[in-house]
Amino acid sequence: MRTYLTIFLTILLCLTLSACGGGGSDSPDAATTRPVLVNAGTDLQLLEQESSPLSGTASGGNGTYTYEWRANAPVVIDHPDTTMADASVMAPVVTVETSFNLTLVATDSEGKSGSKTISLIVNPINELPTAVISANTIENYAPLSYPVGVDVILSAAMSSDPDPQTEDADIAAYLWQQVAGLNVLDGVQVDQQTLRFSTSSFLEPLDVDIMLTVTDQEGGEATERMSLTLLGERGTLPHVSVSKSLSVFSGEHLPLYAEIGSDAPGNAPFTSIWQHDFTRFLNLQFAEQVRALAIAPAVSEPTAISFELTATDAKDNQMSQTLTHTVNPAQRARINDTGLALYARASNMQVSYPFDYPGQDAQYGNDRLQTTGSLQKTGRGENGFDFTRLNDNGDPVDDLSLPFSCVRDNITGLVWEIKNTDAGSIHNANSTFTWYQDEGEIGGFEGDINAQSESCELSGDQCNTQAFVEQVNQAGRCGFFDWRLPTHAELQSILHYGKDSAPLIDTFYFPNTGSSPSLWYWTRQSSADGVNEEIARNAWAIDFASGVDNFWSKSSEHRVRLVRAGRNSL
Template sequence: MFKYVFVTAAMLFLASCGGGSEDQIPETPKPILVTAGVAQTIDEQQTLDIVGVASGGTGEYVYAWLSSGDVNISHADTTAADASLVAPVVTAPTDFIIRLVATDSAGKQGENQFVLTVNPVNLPPEANIQVMQLEGYGNNRFPVMGTVVLDGSNSRDLDAPENMAEIATYEWQQTAGTLVTEGLDLTQSSLSFVAPITDNEESISFSLTVTDQEGESAESIVSVVLVGQSNTLPTIELNSDIAVFSGERIALQALVLSDAPRAKPFSIAWQSSMTTEGRLADIDQVNQIHTFASAPLVNETQHIIFTATARDSFGNEVTANKTITVWSQLNATINDTGVSAYGTDEKVFSSYQADFAGQDADYGNDRISTSGFIDKTGRGDQGFDFTRLNENGDQVDNTALPWRCVRDNITGLVWETKVSQDISNLHHADHVFTWYQSENNGNFEGDVNEMSTTCANPNGQCNTEAFVDAVNEQGLCGFFDWRLPTHQELQSIIHYGKSIFPLIDSEYFPFSGDSGSQALWYWTNVSSADGVNDDTAMNAWAFDFKSGVDNFLSKSVHARVRLVRAGKVEPEE
């Protein structure tokens, strides 16, 4: 810190008076003489005490220090000429005019100035390189095709001029190793490049030179290691986590990749954790990239962790996990589809197709039945569970004994079966009916179909309602509440897994029709909004047991009927 004191020279004032005359010569106003100081030279950001002097005025003075530039002057007491200033930051020697203005009590002013020269004093900047690290590799280590980012933006200049960037220029230079900077802009704050494909490890080095606004420079050096193909880790991704029931299939699919061209072939090993009940998921082929497992039998919800460990040709290993939730036994209230085959974009197979995982055959009662985990009340193909009932409605366990109805143990519905002999029997397989319903008919009851020979109804009306009334009057399996099925109910017994028609479990529903090239339409009780004319539904929904599709038919069309009754009753608490 520099302190300077300025002292004013003494001033002599002469007064004259007349010799004996009464007239006085007017007094000449006294000028205010101010001394601010002499020229000074100091370094930037240094403090200088300044002391001025004023004389010749009237009464007390008020002082004001002023500057021509951004000089910070501290002058708290304006009745005194003492003050201090702080030299601003400059990038080159700079002159500033420092003025002192003194004002007396009469309002007269005087002023004086001096030149303040401020010299720059520059601290060198700090060059700082940060290397963006990659997960799975050590510090400053990078695989082939990995992005290397060298960040110099945290370089600093502690005495940078205000309102200016701390660093004026950046200059990168590769100093050792395989050239990776060709074609790159080496004048930015960061340097980024892709690690080249090399066979073995190699160290490459870089320098960063930063220059501040005042021309001072600093340098930093960093080295990174290119690990080469032999140490580049493969990556592994597993398909999404899911939840399944005991006995359903779990698709296990891994995607293994590497940027190292010689990393293939990959090998893999799958493992599963054990449930709290001591069971493991049965993995089909533990060394296949795409495989499957069967969910184990559990009594309560369990979480199983599947671990896939992949290895490349260099012996580098990576591991990934997926968690599967396994629910206890499926308590289904709707039937499965019966599909157990697997499709691709070309054909149908009986075995699991790893490239087309997650198909119908992997889930539901059909899959659980194949796994042996389903507990059926009766019997049936795939996941279907049927029980035969005799003419009195009693269960028939002996398959050799005749039966008249079938109970679906999944839905609780009881279904009519058909007969093939005696064409006069109400339930003959070849009888067909028009659709007719006096209520819930879409504003059109349908076709009465009187005096028809397409069925064996005693009143000669071969329509759906007349058939229902005739069966309930006669009774079937001891029941008198038969009706036409809903759309959902009728679809529930279609066996979509069969390759030959009719698409129904023929062991329980024989004589369901042999249409040749014709469709096997069965009526539902639902009118169709398609074909509505003036708010009148002329059509009703039906299912084709040859193709499995549904469609709306004119209510005057002759189609088959399979009656149903009741439904599943939930047990009392």
């Protein structure tokens, strides 16, 4: 028994000595079993763009190490010497608190490695944005004041973030809120860069306050407030638009007309008054109506006259607009006017100016000057015409009861033959002639001599235009010997388009012109129409019953009124 106990104790002692090392630390086999242990320090917490040193230690292995710090992007680590664990880390830019892993790896010369990971928590540094509100302006109103019926447009486009995370959108969100006054944002989109709403109608002006909140990409916020004045009906001006500017001559009509309205439904009716800056007398009619009429005054040089219309609505709001017309000095006309002194409407003619149908013939020229009493005449005549009677010697006949044989047109200077009803007179009103000329504008065809005709009172039985001219010049009508056929323009110049019945001529100075249904008078000009075998077989004539012109065969018989040149030619 004692022997077994002794053996057991001896074995137990050997095992104990073996477990205590017994000099085993010097054994190569023992070293290969030791791992590489790494200490990377404690977790870090930094602000963005802030740096911090890194350090660590290693144990185990064969005691000789190389070090490597590892991190996930975008963390940047500066580790210049890998034989040491010392390094530095730069915190990246972040928009919210963000955690990153930093790992230190140590490797001994036999390739055995160990590692340790710590946390890097990065907090953002945010510079707050700036909120800016810009507002549209309305013409004729103070800034930030808005009448009834307009759009209010507020923009946050000038808002900015001094430290944006990306270049494309430094402001991440917009929010518009009303913080005071009448609610104007119902149904309006309030999360866009631009806020738009329309002003409604109410009586008295009131203020509303709008607040803008802008949020940057890092969640930073800034606010701005703006106070707007909504003017209501009491502060909404009427709309006034005036007609276009005109350039006229002294004595002609100057129409003044405007349109007045308001976006405020309760601001009608309106009153108006026209005023002008002309320093002398000016005949202004209907000055207290939106449609007024002035007669252009006599001026010696082109003169701009400004007419101002002031409109007042039922709430005593006023608005003015200016219309400027240019008045030119009256000029001595070298051609006759048309004789039209009446204005046309849709279904009738009238004396007064029709504002709905502007720019008519009757508004301008000698006819209008005569109507307004501004035309100075040498002689007399209907509307703008100016004629003087001449006796057989070519002298003026002032006494209207005395006979006369010719008429001088004091505007064109032309002298015209006057017809009579004397039997046997070559100037008889009922005489007609074929067209014949052996020189001048014959168009390659002289016309028809018309032998044996009894349509006129000429001797020789040749009732044609040339024979008539020759016999009148032989006799010397009114002492003149240069009579001829008129041109188309000359004959048309004595047409009186203002008459409503034939003949269309001033019959006081041109009696015995004839009666309807047609009163065709020859001109001296051949017509390009009716050309046959490259010769003009027709000539132009004018009908003093209808006022139209047409070409007729030169062999047809029509009336003739001779003319001689005066101061001017047409």
